[in-house]
Amino acid sequence: MKYIDYIKLIDHIYKMVFRPSARQLEYFLALAEVGHFGAAARRCNVSQPTLSAQFKLLEDQLGVSLIDRGGGIAALTPAGAALVPLARQAIETLDEIVAVASVRRGGLGGLIRLGVAPTFGPYFMPHLLPHLKQKYPDLDIYIREERPILLSRELQSGGLDCVLAPAPLSLDQAASVVICSEELMLGLPVDHRLADRPVILLEDLDGEGLLSLGQGYQLYQDGQTLCQISGARLLEDYEGTSLDALRQMVSIGMGLALFPAGYIASEFVKEQRVVLKPIEKFPMVRDVILAWRKNSTRADHFQTLALTARMVAGNLEIAGMTSGA
Numbered sequence: 352m353k354y355i356d357y358i359k360l361i362d363h364i365y366k367m368v369f370r371p372s373a374r375q376l377e378y379f380l381a382l383a384e385v386g387h388f389g390a391a392a393r394r395c396n397v398s399q400p401t402l403s404a405q406f407k408l409l410e411d412q413l414g415v416s417l418i419d420r421g422g423g424i425a426a427l428t429p430a431g432a433a434l435v436p437l438a439r440q441a442i443e444t445l446d447e448i449v450a451v452a453s454v455r456r457g458g459l460g461g462l463i464r465l466g467v468a469p470t471f472g473p474y475f476m477p478h479l480l481p482h483l484k485q486k487y488p489d490l491d492i493y494i495r496e497e498r499p500i501l502l503s504r505e506l507q508s509g510g511l512d513c514v515l516a517p518a519p520l521s522l523d524q525a526a527s528v529v530i531c532s533e534e535l536m537l538g539l540p541v542d543h544r545l546a547d548r549p550v551i552l553l554e555d556l557d558g559e560g561l562l563s564l565g566q567g568y569q570l571y572q573d574g575q576t577l578c579q580i581s582g583a584r585l586l587e588d589y590e591g592t593s594l595d596a597l598r599q600m601v602s603i604g605m606g607l608a609l610f611p612a613g614y615i616a617s618e619f620v621k622e623q624r625v626v627l628k629p630i631e632k633f634p635m636v637r638d639v640i641l642a643w644r645k646n647s648t649r650a651d652h653f654q655t656l657a658l659t660a661r662m663v664a665g666n667l668e669i670a671g672m673t674s675g676a
Contacts, residue, residue, distance in 0.1 A: 371413070384510070388425055391425070461489065461491060462493060463512050463652070463653075465492055465512065467495070467502075467516065468517060482663055500567035502516055509644075513641055517533075518639070518640045519569075522642065526650065534612050535609045550630070556607075557583065559607055560605075560607065562586050563609070564592075564594075565591075573609055589605060613672060615627060662674075
């Protein structure tokens with residue numbers, strides 16, 4: 352055999368044997384999402400040199416550049432952009448293989464990529480996670496906290512397996528289970544003219560400024576509804592980045608705001624500068640759901656996860672929160 356034939360044979364064997372690994376694809380997807388090697392490494396819980404070396408090996412194996420490294424930002428090349436959906440599909444397929452095997456063992460699969468809304472997840476997951484760890488010790492949960500509108504997009508694209516967030520989610524072809532319902536209470540500064548009222552009338556809010564989280568949160572929609580009915584003004588120029596930020600703005604008299612029961616139970620225990628009041632004849636309640644793609648082969652897993660979360664919610668003694676039906 353000629354020397355050039357040996358080279359071709361070695362190259363052929365290399366391409367057959369050295370296929371992209373699941374870990375390499377996860378590094379690639381993390382880079383595609385965050386656009387920075389350091390941030391991608393932190394998301395994947397590895398060192399930056401490890402991620403960089405594995406990603407370079409992936410590019411060498413594929414024979415194409417996937418990321419443009421110029422300017423300190425990792426931007427996708429045209430080839431990289433074209434491969435993102437295929438990489439997601441490959442990871443999903445591997446997850447489903449594990450999931451199908453796990454069904455036989457009575458587990459929930461090896462990994463669940465769960466998206467949680469910041470207005471609910473931080474106050475509920477500390478109760479849910481210990482229960483899951485005890486009952487399903489082999490289960491790993493990757494948790495991504497983001498505003499619901501972005502979680503819906505990630506669920507649609509396959510970046511997340513399921514989402515825990517207030518309803519409704521802007522997602523076609525989704526299955527969901529109600530985990531619990533939460534009452535919303537109106538927060539006022541302790542020295543506000545209405546602070547001594549046992550309940551707030553809708554007409555009392557005419558002309559008042561209402562603070563809210565930004566667009567993409569259901570609380571923003573709830574605030575709009577309240578303003579339309581009561582004559583209050585939605586202060587969109589001063590939207591909060593978190594419920595904590597809203598509470599602090601209310602405490603210094605910048606406006607009023609709506610707060611859900613789970614957050615109230617967690618963060619209002621020692622709050623003395625903000626009082627909470629119900630609104631008469633306008634009860635505000637939101638449903639919190641676990642949602643997943645209807646065509647997912649792991650629907651049984653997510654149904655079990657939803658029922659577990661509902662049971663945990665039902666065991667919590669939180670005023671204004673009731674477990675789903």
